[in-house]
């Protein structure tokens with residue numbers, strides 16, 4: 001049966017008005033599902049990879065058989081990235097607290113400065129891709145990746161990510177990626193980001 005689409009922990013309208021219900025529904029049921037279908041189709045050729053999590057596959061891309069390596073990178077990346085994306089968003093945005101808040105302040109001086117730097121990474125990603133807050137287990141870092149490349153394939157653990165593919169915002173924001181990113185800050189689920197941070201530390 002392979003990889004399956006995770007359910008969202010909230011309704012499609014839960015992130016309104018920042019992210020509209022129609023975008024959420026299409027993004028989840030069509031885009032995310034398509035990555036999963038194509039990942040499963042590729043893995044059919046390699047039953048020895050059955051049972052490995054998509055994160056495991058992405059961490060060890062160089063060991064994936066060459067004939068499906070690009071499919072795992074693109075569609076496996078799409079599956080992993082979107083699975084994280086849904087969970088690091090939620091209807092009750094806010095600010096980071098506790099150890100994560102301290103670490104962000106240590107590294108960027110203030111939460112505002114961190115937001116500014118992360119936003120610049122999201123806006124600066126040319127074409128389709130993602131901006132990330134990630135960690136190597138010691139330090140936090142902001143990074144951007146093209147297409148569906150995952151920080152996991154670079155030895156990093158993604159803690160927070162924003163999808164800047166046009167499909168993530170075009171219905172509501174058209175070509176105005178900056179407006180989407182500004183709105184998105186209102187729906188970041190910092191409890192989940194903190195949980196990932198504690199797990200990775």
Ligand code: MN
Nearest residue numbers: 031163165168
């Ligand atoms: Mn997407």
